[in-house]
Amino acid sequence: MTHAGISDRRTFLAAALLIPGSSMLSGCRGEASDASGNPEPLPDVSLPPPAVDGAEEGRRHAGARLTYYAESVGVGAAIDRALCARFTADTGIRVNVVPRPRDATETYAGYQRLFQAHSADVDVVTLDVIWPGAFASHLLDLAPALGAVAAEHLEAITHNNTVRGRLVAMPWFTDFGMLYYRTDLLEKYGYAAPPTTWDELEQMALRIQAGERTSSRMFNGFVWQGKAYEGLTCNALEWIVSHGGGHLLENHAPTINNPHAARALTRARSWIRAISPAGVTAYEEEDARNVFQGGNAAFLRSWPYVYAAASAEGSRIQGRFDVAPLPHEPGQQSASTAGGWQIAISKYTRNEEASLSLLRYMVSPGVQRFRALAGGYIPTLSAVQRAPEVARKLPFLARLTGMTLVARPSSDAGPRYNEISIAFYQGVSKALHGTEPDEALRQIEQRMRRALR
Template identity: 45%
Template sequence: MAGALALVASLAVAAVGTASTETAAAPAVKPPNVPNAKALKAKYGGSSLTFLGDGPVGKSHTRDKLLVAKFSADTGIKVKLVPHPADSSASYSQLARTFSGKSSAFDVVMLDVVWPGAFAQYLVNLKPALAREARAHSQGIIRNNTIGGKLVAMPWFGDFGILYYRTDLLRKYGYSSPPKTWAQLGTMAKKIQDGEQASNPNFYGFVYQGNAYEGLTCDALEWLASSGGGRFVDNGKASINNPRAIAMMNLQRSWVGTITPRGVTTYQEGEADSAFGAGNAAFMRNWPYAYAKSQTGPVKGKFDVTVLPRTGSNPSVGTVGGWQLGVSTFSKNREAAIELVRYLTSAPVEKFNAIYNSNVPTIPAVARDAAVRKVNPWLKPEIANVTRVTRPTILGTRYAQGSQIIYQGLNQILNGQDAKNVLPGIEQRLNRLLPR
């Protein structure tokens, strides 16, 4: 899969200045009208679809409810919205069970950027219906979603890891800028935490996604790649067992219970952004969606975002994420389902998503839109152009199994095991999965 290209094109085009996080806030926006709604109502009105949409993270599920309600009102097509599990690993398992059982439970489904290859055989080829619309999106993502010449999914929104930080607390404790290295983050987090815990015992320096699930694979890829520890698999072979990876994982382990809460090993995206948004953390690693959510809580006007830290001369990096929309081959209303995908992946909806929920546009023209730039500081050049790192999609249909090996092993390290005793086993098991 062309995951490495997934966001580079769209975000490089979008590299422009934005308003400060301390003053920018998302204005009230409404879902756009459905084009050609009258014709769609005449052809499909009264039909029913089930959309397996986003999980209960931030404002994502609310975004979906607003869009589905607008689509149904305009077209007369009834859409039942079902949120997928917040844990993306559980979401993968849900789809695997549904497809293998040839179930028609879902007509339109969300897919992680690394899943199209695994589920291609169960997804409708969208190229005949949506080829023109596909040309507007980043072609790296379109290539990622094209399997065996078939466009099995349309880009929904992109993602990449960024660092959130409290601007007010950095000033309070004498820092003029956010940390550039992981060592600096550790030092700054400790100083701020020590000061804030005097009045708030629930305050910690740093929160992230440390649970044993796909989110930890994404976080750890950033830790290792930004410190010279590789990308799990390099040059066709597992590479996770190396001195720099051991050092970085043991550093992260040493922070658990010191500058991060002990419970960080159970945190997913929601727990991390809840802690940061409530004012209980100085730094957070998360996806851009958390920016919109944090603008409505106690830290509004008190935070900003930047690239994640690095070690030495290694570059800062951000793991490529993002979600796609596909139509199940088992759908009993394929044509109506394709029209829902057409609407949800259109430029007007991407603009709505970016303003309402800080979702990364996959259409370069939307990323250049002034209204989008105004409320999304992660489109600044220094953030938008950060080096992207991709998960090991060389594993193909065995990706989910390989990621599970990675995140379960790394979670053991965060819970106290020495990395030098865990990484060799991860490497051996990954090598057994890799194509020969």
């Protein structure tokens, strides 16, 4: 094809996928290659990629050539290459694995460029959990072919991927917020179990902090992600839902301005300089992890990637921490913001049936098991999460019963999600810095309404 004077397919891909200009970032730990600045582990190469179930159907399209926009570095990239090689061997469908940019902003902008050009140069794409709504009009409706399969995956994520009644992406792997806590310190101060309510967390954090500060003035009760960015959207959504304050949007209308949401923000503001450091309002994931893993916090809100990092040789808290669902108000549910990535098919593909064959394989139970064991990715199939070998690889999953996954309102907001999230996290940040929560919520609601017009 020819577009903007670029005639070579590979040159066009390289140009299209490196165009900056979007600020829609996940801000949440959704891919293993993002987990930290440390060198990433290689996959367990002793595990063979699973065979393709129903390979005979795929062989009907042998000789087709697909371009799959995959993970770019580290364990995820190695797993993608191994799976695509097995898929080609079993079906005869050739897959060109194109690594996406590591920077989510570049990936998003590249997709914009390709979709606006109605380009057939990419067939299968991987999407951050907050992108299906923005790209829905450019993605194939998967419900006729994969609706029954999607129903077996985590409901919150399948719902997130359903936009205006169309299933535009399949769950690929998930991620979620959870509470890390120091087991040794809970035992030292006489606590038999982690907190289940926010009141309990505050009481425990305050007592442990007071005791530990006799030997370390740097010690804090609770650290989290408080900088004004997408990570604060994830944290604050958990606070509000767990206080009964709703999900920000319902049927394309803001629901954020309510007393339960105000109570949640009032509570979070009270943590600062009490059980959380003043600097928490500038913390991203790694800032909070470094405090906790350095032995200077009793509790941490973060993502599953911290479990491996804090368990590694040389970690100051190795063997001295565990995880639990995030706290909630009495009578409400623990809420955990869903992260992770999805997999979808471009509406402009010339190889729809071959692409569907690849998608079926990539979201199958066998592949989800392989990705969990080889790379630590969290399956979106509950049955795979419960498999004994997966439970041994990801032991924290068993401790998270009772946790409710909450999707950000990206499907409802569609292309306006970025504006909705910015309005939300900037308003929450104002509340954390001193604006009265009722006023901050009123301002958030106004900005959301303007964005949704």
